[in-house]
Amino acid sequence: MKRTSLAHAKAHLSELVNDAEHRGKRIVILRHGKPAAAIVPVEVVQPPRVKRRMSLEEARAFLHELARHADSELSPVEDLFAGRR
Secondary structure, eight states: OEEEEHHHHHHTHHHHHHHHHHHOOOEEEEETTEEEEEEOOGGGTSOOOOOOOOOHHHHHHHHHHHHHTOOSSSOHHHHHHHHHO
């Protein structure tokens, strides 16, 4: 963990944030030689969101439910599935 004075942090904030964001570094900012704050990668305080993909069965069920509410005789869902085969 890197330690830096508050004066240095003020003068080089962009560089320190870049180190945390892109290099995963953790920087402790010292005020009068004592730890006062830290700059850390955002993942430390906010875990990355996991994107969940819809399964094929869920997608088909969604599309069939959508088609149930369609007003025309030709189902866009059936047309889509026929065109993909």
